[in-house]
Amino acid sequence: MKIAAIDLGTNTFHLIIAEKSDSEMNIIYKTNKPIKLGEDITKENKIIPAAFERAINCLKDFKATLNQYGVTKIRAVATSGVRSASNGQDFIHTVKKETGIAIDMINGEEEASLIYEAVKYSGAIQGKSLIMDIGGGSTEFIFCDENGFYWKKSFDIGAARLMQKFFKSDPINQENQNQINQHLKENLSELIEFGETFRATTLIGSAGAFETYAEVLNPSIVLNEIANAPIDIEAYHQLSKKFLHSTHQERSEMPNLIPLRVDMIVMASMITDYVLAELGLKAITLSTYDLKMGVLKDLQNN
Template identity: 60%
Template structure:
């Protein structure tokens, strides 16, 4: 049986195709496109026309691949970018009519659950952990250990959303940085309470920005083939400081930093720094398995 998962993120759309044999899943194809569906979304809470069209075109491309691979089961999930937009349902209807893709808009709780299942599958969870998945529109936090999910919550503090609201200087200045940190402190009150009680020892970054951090720190890592990797704390801190202090052009010239993340990596660094400092976490891991892998796992028969 062949399965396909489409993950419609606020920045990037992903397609992953797997074959199931005797209960085992083997990835046979994967691709992604930097659609930037959430471009300027904070202005009027709308998917703007150019982003809308990029999204539909991408889904048409994905549908062509799905047809080529003769897929038995397809599941497409949309997260913050679609669920928070006033015209999100218009996009869902257009995707069905023009691309033949039926989209399931999932809420923040479902999103966090799928992320947990994906990260668990990677083997990254050892002991008390805090999973963080920095998306474009939202960021999910999950407290867990190897056996169980303890607590989960989705917050509208994704990198694109933070960037559109607070990133007004180049390089980012202290005023903008302070505004972001104050916003995080206000938004993450519940997380602070539960983390002070649970005391996670490891921060697990789910794909995205954490793949960039890991790859820039160690260029021997092949992100496409590994499930998990350690991110040394001191190396991360040095890299984050460099990213935050650099200009857009300096970051654009950095090895291992894809164009989509040139500016959003600054937001991801500030957010990650805040979590590490606030909760005194000293160990960081990457899980390349994220929401789409959790969705894929849920389709296994």
């Protein structure tokens, strides 16, 4: 039996297909497309026509791939970009009409739960940890250990949102950085309050920006072949400073920094820096398994 998950992120759409047997799941295909569904979304809180069209065309391609592989069970989930858009329901209706794909618009709590299941499956959780998944529209946080999660929440502080609101200089100036840190302080007080009691020691980054940190720091890493990997925290801090002090052009010339993340990696680094500093976390681990793998595992189990 072939099963598939589609993750309609604010920046990127992902498709992953697996062959399922009794208790095994073998990934046979995966791809992603930089759709930028959240382009200019902070202006009128709408998916703009160009992004709408890009998304529909991408999902038509995904549908053709699903047919080609003979997928019998599929779940497509939409997150912050669709959740928060005033025309999000119009988008879901149009996708169903034009591609036959039914989109499940999940809330932040379910998104965080699915991310936890994916990260647990990766083997990245060793002791008290904080999972962080930095998306374009939202960022999910889960305090957990190997036995389960103890607190989880999704916040509308994704990299694309921060960039549209605060990233007004090149390289980013101190005033913009101060505005972002103040915004994080105002929005993440609940996270910090719980975290000070929970005392996690490790930050686990779920794919996305953390894959970029890993690839830039270690160009020989092959992400498709690993489920998790440590990221040296001191090396990360040096890399973060480099991102913050570089221009758009300088970052675009950095190896393993894909065009979609050239500017957003600055925002991701600022979120990462803030959380590391506020909670005194001592180590960073990458999980290459994220929301789409959580959706796939959920399909496998049900």
